[in-house]
Amino acid sequence: MSVKIDGDRLWSRLMQMARIGGFGEGGVNRQALSDDEHAAWAQMIAWGDEIGLEPSTDAAANLFLTLPGQDRDLPPLLAGSHLDSQPTGGRFDGVFGVLAALEAVTAMAGAGHRPVRDVVVVAWMNEEGSRFAPGMMGSEVFAGNRNIADVRATSDAEGILCGDEIDRIHAAFPALRTRRAFQPLAYVEPHIEQGPELERSGHAIGVVSGIQGKITTEVTLTGRAGHAGTEPMATRRDAVMAFARVASALQEGVGKFETDIRFTIGRVEVTPNAPSVIASEVRFRTDLRHPRNDVLDAAAERLHRIVEQEASPCTARIETLVNAPSNAFDPVLQARIAEAAEANGHRCRSIASAAGHDARHVATLCPSAMIFIPCKEGISHDPSESATREDVIAGAEVLLDVLLASAEGVRSPVSD
């Protein structure tokens, strides 16, 4: 009996999952470690139970569902993505990769195929970084690149500690084994592109060459509060006005610095944020990305200079929260993805990832790669985020073949 993806099952599970945290027309708000993510875990574990997957978790509240292999001592194959979404996210970002991996092992189990080694479906904790910042906490801890104590000490906008929320999800699933760190053989992550390239060029599959570099900073502009109706314009130290100048200058000086640069101010917090009080403080995040590390570093230098130049009469403090250089994925896995796409009749091309992904961190631990599928108009992090049923199934078919091809070798089948 050959191992085949069940496209109807995969698509129907995607639409079922979209209802957990769903709002409006296609909107999903399923933030990290929220009650909705608890519900998503419960659904994943239930689907896993149907085919005998072993659920487990770790100190960082990553969720693992293991299809047992013939030799349980071999390093397992790992595939998946994340279940959390942005507060105004859509139905595909993250969850597609997790369900494609679940579909791949479900297809194996359904066909009575027992792989040589364990195949583990993973859902990483807090990829999005919207509730607890920065993102990709679960994969970064798993890869040994971030301290679990730092992650636990992070708090959300309401002051709730990430550590308490990790304990809460563990307590909600008392039957789950907590596993220690383990060394996978390889990691493969399917994901929507979150950009317009594949749709434009008419390819169903993107073989991801690497992830562009990213620098995230937090800028605090400090002014002085005052009465909106009385304090003369000339003596004000208005933090909102300083923000407007700084942000406009950054848009010109950094946002247009070089082709392919991405510059965003997505979060802005004003203090005291009262209509008739001159703001004493504005704190904001800058998100800067580029495929080339030299360009990225030069843009970050410009950012620092512009903030310092334009902040006056307020003062500025700049803190670098994330400095993640660009990385390249494993070439053998990339070749397997291309072969699998061809074998299944899906047009594929090489593509760089403009977005950060958990695979960036896992790649420091084991050979890793990503499979992209197109999304409509490149839109993501929005209720209008959309991918076709055909492309979703194509991505799962390619993942299945890559896993089948990679699982067989007793020793590492991929390059170092």
Add this chain to the structure above:
Amino acid sequence: MSVKIDGDRLWSRLMQMARIGGFGEGGVNRQALSDDEHAAWAQMIAWGDEIGLEPSTDAAANLFLTLPGQDRDLPPLLAGSHLDSQPTGGRFDGVFGVLAALEAVTAMAGAGHRPVRDVVVVAWMNEEGSRFAPGMMGSEVFAGNRNIADVRATSDAEGILCGDEIDRIHAAFPALRTRRAFQPLAYVEPHIEQGPELERSGHAIGVVSGIQGKITTEVTLTGRAGHAGTEPMATRRDAVMAFARVASALQEGVGKFETDIRFTIGRVEVTPNAPSVIASEVRFRTDLRHPRNDVLDAAAERLHRIVEQEASPCTARIETLVNAPSNAFDPVLQARIAEAAEANGHRCRSIASAAGHDARHVATLCPSAMIFIPCKEGISHDPSESATREDVIAGAEVLLDVLLASAEGVRSPVSD
């Protein structure tokens, strides 16, 4: 026995009140209808009890403390201000006027002086407008210029209804009589200047000629959410960047439009406000003031034009929340204030109010006036807000004499 202000008692009560909602060095966060305002009411009622003041309230949760006069049927004299503060307010804004009025009637009662008519100390509900917008709700309803149903339907940032909070404070003080609207003989409001003029010119008392006009608008810039790492700069409709452009252009085009203009953006709300999501919406308040109504109207027109010009590629919606033209206070009351200042040896001058006050609304109901005292460097709505003990006492002395002079006449002693 002559009627005299007790400066020690007044100052010590001010410092006591500053501890209700107090934080840090001089900071006060005692927002409208909060638990801290409940505590402030309880303290006011207790001080009133000591000298037999009758506490009451009305449908808008204004607090009244009445010193009974000889003829209870005569229209009462009204004096006071508000107990609520901005979230990062100081120790004097509002509460000084209420405690100066309490001190004036306490001095009368202590000297065995029974005025011809009732003298009523008032604390208006929600002057600041930071929790429930716009401000001056209590005085506006009292003056018959705003519908109580509209006030009750307003909600704060957490979605709590003002009406529920009015019911809550009424329930917390079940012994208070709820009075209907009444026609006062006159209203006098002492307040810190919230500007630098009196301090600069060395005057302890400002006879307020009127209040500058104010136009408050809410602007909503609508863009489109997207992924910070992928969406090309050229195709974005980034609401934060539109805000930066609009705010910078408003600062130039409206904030520098004319001498004596005051232009502030104090509240900014970003949606979804996540670090790696291009903002789909920015909603902000503009606060525009000028003593001359023609200048104010011209500046508001400019504001509309600039918002519409600079919003692209986002769309803009502008709503006018407050349009309060400048007003002039009662000349007879102004003369009495000047006479009282002179009689007590305090230098006084005429001054226009740059800030809005409850007296603006009460002035549409009865002859009204305001007594200003200096505040340090003109700073208010900030923990560093400060006034001297001497000036606080001077303000109360002048208020007492104005009340004594105004209470005696059986018919209206002031102009229409």
